[in-house]
Amino acid sequence: xxxxxxxxxxxxxxxxxxxxxxxxxxxxxxxxxxxxxxxxxxxxxxxxxxxxxxxxxxxxxxxxxxxxxxxxxxxxxxxxxxxxxxxxxxxxxxxxxxxxxxxxxxxxxxxxxxxxxxxxxxxxxxxxxxxxxxxxxxxxxxxxxxxxxxxxxxxxxxxxxxxxxxxxxxxxxxxxxxxxxxxxxxxxxx
Amino acid sequence: xxxxxxxxxxxxxxxxxxxxxxxxxxxxxxxxxxxxxxxxxxxxxxxxxxxxxxxxxxxxxxxxxxxxxxxxxxxxxxxxxxxxxxxxxxxxxxxxxxxxxxxxxxxxxxxxxxxxxxxxxxxxxxxxxxxxxxxxxxxxxxxxxxxxxxxxxxxxxxxxxxxxxxxxxxxxxxxxxxxxxxxxxxxxxxxxxx
Numbered sequence: 540x541x542x543x544x545x546x547x548x549x550x551x552x553x554x555x556x557x558x559x560x561x562x563x564x565x566x567x568x569x570x571x572x573x574x575x576x577x578x579x580x581x582x583x584x585x586x587x588x589x590x591x592x593x594x595x596x597x598x599x600x601x602x603x604x605x606x607x608x609x610x611x612x613x614x615x616x617x618x619x620x621x622x623x624x625x626x627x628x629x630x631x632x633x634x635x636x637x638x639x640x641x642x643x644x645x646x647x648x649x650x651x652x653x654x655x656x657x658x659x660x661x662x663x664x665x666x667x668x669x670x671x672x673x674x675x676x677x678x679x680x681x682x683x684x685x686x687x688x689x690x691x692x693x694x695x696x697x698x699x700x701x702x703x704x705x706x707x708x709x710x711x712x713x714x715x716x717x718x719x720x721x722x723x724x725x726x727x728x729x
Numbered sequence: 730x731x732x733x734x735x736x737x738x739x740x741x742x743x744x745x746x747x748x749x750x751x752x753x754x755x756x757x758x759x760x761x762x763x764x765x766x767x768x769x770x771x772x773x774x775x776x777x778x779x780x781x782x783x784x785x786x787x788x789x790x791x792x793x794x795x796x797x798x799x800x801x802x803x804x805x806x807x808x809x810x811x812x813x814x815x816x817x818x819x820x821x822x823x824x825x826x827x828x829x830x831x832x833x834x835x836x837x838x839x840x841x842x843x844x845x846x847x848x849x850x851x852x853x854x855x856x857x858x859x860x861x862x863x864x865x866x867x868x869x870x871x872x873x874x875x876x877x878x879x880x881x882x883x884x885x886x887x888x889x890x891x892x893x894x895x896x897x898x899x900x901x902x903x904x905x906x907x908x909x910x911x912x913x914x915x916x917x918x919x920x921x922x923x
Contacts (some may be wrong), residue, residue, distance in 0.1 A: 556840065567900040568840060599916060604902035616919040622893055634839045
């Protein structure tokens, strides 16, 4: 893959299901009040940076576009959507309660569920999808996506292997800046 | 997967009184709220550049879309098409989400998407028939077109144009107050200038 252009990568804000410990996958639920505040925080972070020449690309899923609308409207835009930025498919387990599924499936942790889910997408397929997406990018962009997909994109961009996925930092209300294979976490901080 | 649909600008109607109550409308109707009218007015700010391209204009005949189109498009002539009506929800039309889910705790626990609720509706149209009439409509398009219609119709139509399965349609965004541009199988969300 050619060197990727500079990217700001955002996860959507907290949703009702995030707040109740449920797995969304390709399902969707609306942002909570806290989730909208996180998107506002991301907007402030983006605002402090020079976004000239950047485009905005979002997952087409409701929670991502809702976040993109809050974080990006007026700063950059319009927001294009790309299904390649959708969350990893959870197959039959989408909508399930994370803790219950870990217990009943014998999964090691929450990450394991994505590999075990019947009819799920799995990490290898997600990796291929993200790799393909990155190779199609033609310029600097702000990407609005999901927890696992964001980790996979950043894993590829920083030259790590799939088994390092668990070690990738996450977080809502923050922005990751990726350039030249290096990742920088931006938050409103002190 | 790519397809050859012409350039489409899709507008969902603004918020209605029943939207606000989470009451299923389907092919029933309720008027726009103040917020809904403001959303249509935001769409109106996006439209001049689009209308300058002389698109064909199609709209659902239901009242909330007529009201939205009047605000967003003004007196530009438009053609109403019954295939753009919202999915019919049979006996569940007019009921609230809470009423429907009250008797079905297990299903409620899965937080079904609105599209899944309509799909399951007693005496409803069903997703396959809904999808078929949308594809039928799309195949009749001959050039760049503005479509003013409904939320679930928009999700299924946009999924179809973007090459996504109908099972993915229910998780797509479903915004009011913006315009979805669909071109070359790709979606862009157009917002009014601040």
